[in-house]
Amino acid sequence: MKNKPHKLFISHSSKDAEYMKAFVDLLVAIGVHKNQITCTSVPQCNIPVGCNIYDWLAKQFQTSDLHVVYAFSDNYYSSVATLNEMGAAWVMRCKWTGLLLPGFTFNKLAGCIDKNQICIKLDDPDIITLKQRLRQFRDDIIKEFGLESIDEDEWEEKRDDFLDKIKIIAQQKNVKTTPSNPVNGSNNTKGKTRFDAPVAQRQEIDLLKDYTPFSKVKPIISCGDEKVAKIKTFADCFDMDVDISNVTKRGMGEFAMALMKYIPCDNWTGFFDAGYAIEFDAFASGAIKKVQLEIKNDTGVKIIDEENDVRIGGGHFKYRFRDKVRNREALEKISEVCFTVFFAESYIDGEKGRLSIRNLKVTPAYE
The missing domain is CATH 3.40.50.10140 (Toll/interleukin-1 receptor homology (TIR) domain)
Structure with a gap:
């Protein structure tokens, strides 16, 4: 075509x-x-x-x-x-x-x-x-x-x-420009969040080490077959094994997802204000070619939705919040961080594969 x-x-x-x-x-x-x-x-x-x-x-x-x-x-x-x-x-x-x-x-x-x-x-x-x-x-x-x-x-x-x-x-045109606060489109009145202290000191935050003491990264499979995806969660990383050999329906509407669910929602506005980025290492073996990073708010809206190519040794991926979201309010109620493998050939071109996520952190993007 x-x-x-x-x-x-x-x-x-x-x-x-x-x-x-x-x-x-x-x-x-x-x-x-x-x-x-x-x-x-x-x-x-x-x-x-x-x-x-x-x-x-x-x-x-x-x-x-x-x-x-x-x-x-x-x-x-x-x-x-x-x-x-x-x-x-x-x-x-x-x-x-x-x-x-x-x-x-x-x-x-x-x-x-x-x-x-x-x-x-x-x-x-x-x-x-x-x-x-x-x-x-x-x-x-x-x-x-x-x-x-x-x-x-x-x-x-x-x-x-x-x-x-x-x-x-x-x-x-005599247009009166409307001054914004120093951060584009944002309201600079900051509520307290649990990340204020480390952000004030420009420290990086390991999201997996922060999450895994209380919860495991969970597999979500669109077809409901638990055998399709298995996840092993460690202190600072996780592996997701995907097997779609028995899956008949394939395409971008079908998926296996590694889910980090925040209950209650997490407030990430401080990361936006301080110019932080989210970054991680992703590697794949077998048939997996790509993984989608999805960060969602409490209504399920995708605040960040990025495709990452993990073939040939994988790679390091980094996304600065100010480059990916319109304003700090979008990060006020973070509900989910997901790593998704869709059952389309562009994401998995065979039957089985393993996705590994390491060093999932939020870090100061620049001084």
């Missing part, structure tokens, strides 16, 4: 056209061709003359691997057209990135999008977080579109030029 071409669709209000022209310039600097970008405010990226935009969009959803960029603003939510675009993209389950234009705040996000997904606030006063999120977006686009890496000096110049343009446009 031939791979669909990668394309970007920028969903925005025509009243925010100047911002989008600057954003398209940044995409081109990264290496995306204008014929891979659809943005109705940029002539070279517009839809063909005479096309009905909704018919054209429907065709793009079907024929392209479409990545939607939402440019959220008050103008966006006042436009029926853009809200229809959001609904169409949601129905087609498109990958998406959110930009919060100057003056627009996280608490105004609405509609069918996942409000826990990270967005980029273009007037964020926390410049370190803003630059890191733009870098992550750049890296994701380079990987997704198969582009060559941009020179770091050139990237910093183009990124800073983009941010300067955004600031100037906001000033010209």
